Amino acid sequence: MFKDNRKKVISSLKEEKAIIxxxxxxxxxxxxxxxxxxxxxxNFYYMTGIDKPHIIYMAIKNGENIDETLFIERYDxxxxxxxxxSIGEEEAKNLSGIENIKYLDExxxxxxxxxxxxxIETVYLDLENRYLDNSKAxxxxxxxxxxxxxYINIKNIYNDLGYFRLFKTSEEIxxxxxxxxxxxxxxxxxxxxxxxxxMEYELEACFDYEIKRNGSKDKAFNTILASGKxxxxxxxxxxxxxxxxxxxxxxxxGATYGYYNADISxxxxxxxxxxxxxxxxxxxxxxxQRKVIEAVKPGLPFxxxxxxxxxxxxxELAKIGLIKDKSEISKYYYHGVSHYLGLDTHDVSRDLGxxxxxxxxxxxxxxxxxxxxxxxxxxxxxxxxxxTETGYENLSKDIIKTVEEIENFFKNR
Numbered sequence: 001m002f003k004d005n006r007k008k009v010i011s012s013l014k015e016e017k018a019i020i021x022x023x024x025x026x027x028x029x030x031x032x033x034x035x036x037x038x039x040x041x042x043n044f045y046y047m048t049g050i051d052k053p054h055i056i057y058m059a060i061k062n063g064e065n066i067d068e069t070l071f072i073e074r075y076d077x078x079x080x081x082x083x084x085x086s087i088g089e090e091e092a093k094n095l096s097g098i099e100n101i102k103y104l105d106e107x108x109x110x111x112x113x114x115x116x117x118x119x120i121e122t123v124y125l126d127l128e129n130r131y132l133d134n135s136k137a138x139x140x141x142x143x144x145x146x147x148x149x150x151y152i153n154i155k156n157i158y159n160d161l162g163y164f165r166l167f168k169t170s171e172e173i174x175x176x177x178x179x180x181x182x183x184x185x186x187x188x189x190x191x192x193x194x195x196x197x198x199m200e201y202e203l204e205a206c207f208d209y210e211i212k213r214n215g216s217k218d219k220a221f222n223t224i225l226a227s228g229k230x231x232x233x234x235x236x237x238x239x240x241x242x243x244x245x246x247x248x249x250x251x252x253x254g255a256t257y258g259y260y261n262a263d264i265s266x267x268x269x270x271x272x273x274x275x276x277x278x279x280x281x282x283x284x285x286x287x288x289q290r291k292v293i294e295a296v297k298p299g300l301p302f303x304x305x306x307x308x309x310x311x312x313x314x315x316e317l318a319k320i321g322l323i324k325d326k327s328e329i330s331k332y333y334y335h336g337v338s339h340y341l342g343l344d345t346h347d348v349s350r351d352l353g354x355x356x357x358x359x360x361x362x363x364x365x366x367x368x369x370x371x372x373x374x375x376x377x378x379x380x381x382x383x384x385x386x387x388t389e390t391g392y393e394n395l396s397k398d399i400i401k402t403v404e405e406i407e408n409f410f411k412n413r
Contacts, residue, residue: 006047009160009161009164013124016062016063017063017119017120018061018121018122019060020057020059020123021056023055024040024051024053024055025044037218039218043348045259046164046165048070050070051259052072052086054104055072056070056071056104056137060114060118062118068098068100070098071102071107072087120152121153125154125156125157126158126161127157127158128348142154165343165347168342175257175258176257176262179254179258179261180384180396182216182255183253184396185211186210186211186255188210188409191268192206196270199241200239201239203225203251207223214255216255216256216257217256220261224237225250225253226378227241227243227244227248228376229378231248231371232372232376232378234335248268248379249267250380252380252382259343261344263367263384264384265369266381266399266401266406267282268410269406269410273407273410274406274407279403281320283403284370285368288309291308293383293392294392296358296385297358298389300358301358305337305364306336310333314329333368335369337366337367337368338364365382369381
């Protein structure tokens with residue numbers, strides 16, 4: 001899979017001669033002598049399959065020929081005793097399919113020799129920088145090139161990688177299905193322990209325990225577990241309130257598998273029984289989700305997904321007297337209904353800008369919501385949808401979501 005990923009990306013570059021550098025990254029400093037857990041740069045992982053820090057991937061494109069090298073750390077006996085051994089040559093070869101392995105202390109000399117001996121005109125780096133962080137290795141390398149080789153053209157490969165990451169292979173889809181399956185078990189463990197007067201963080205712990213027990217290394221993102229009025233805050237993350245009898249609980253969460261993410265939302269009653277008002281609003285959201293999902297097919301403009309939901313809300317919210325005019329919808333629904341999903345929860349893509357339409361192999365979320373602060377009600381229902389050649393496949397269809405299914409689960413748990 002990773003060999004194929006590299007071939008697709010590198011072959012698409014227009015230059016006859018170019019070099020690509022990608023950096024695995026390193027664990028970020030937390031406090032004192034502590035570091036946050038390391039996670040690989042997702043573009044580096046997409047191209048190599050390696051999830052270890054302090055590694056550089058280099059590819060030289062010369063016409064149809066592609067020469068690839070990985071630069072890894074040398075074995076350090078003392079470091080191995082304290083923190084474990086760094087990745088070795090054979091492991092790096094087996095994970096990536098790249099045969100040429102060198103060491104990081106050889107990188108500078110190798111790079112300067114390449115610049116001197118080859119007529120390279122373009123260097124590609126991953127220069128994604130939404131948070132204006134110039135401390136990343138790719139930006140440091142760009143500055144070295146500018147200072148020492150001002151004639152070199154530096155290009156950003158981030159968008160190229162983002163485009164190819166849109167289209168999931170069968171292996172990637174299987175990883176996502178596994179992540180969703182683990183997420184399902186985590187959600188059901190939450191439901192098994194839900195009751196009035198329990199704390200939000202207690203239910204969050206039920207999810208954390210179950211997904212790790214089933215082989216997920218980490219969560220796709222920080223879990224949202226919001227009861228009552230907290231559920232009207234889109235990215236509520238405190239998870240520290242007591243859950244009251246009669247409230248709805250909104251969960252937005254996901255497990256990972258092989259660094260591929262699930263992203264699921266469900267809303268359910270703390271006492272296992274929807275009130276008439278809760279059921280009314282919930283079914284409006286659920287029907288809106290059904291309409292959006294059933295519209296998914298190749299060629300459908302991405303923005304059309306949200307338009308379908310707005311049209312549904314315009315009719316249904318007026319029926320129940322919540323709004324009088326379409327312009328009032330934004331008071332109760334204030335986010336998009338979909339985003340791409342993959343190695344990142346909000347997966348990278350340059351397709352959103354041109355909106356050329358959905359294509360087979362894309363995986364998107366469909367997550368309509370309603371948030372009525374004055375009633376202390378927040379509802380969101382989210383599934384993960386694969387665009388197929390003829391329409392769609394709901395990858396998370398086995399996670400129950402109708403009022404009857406949820407109430408029956410609580411009754412029989």
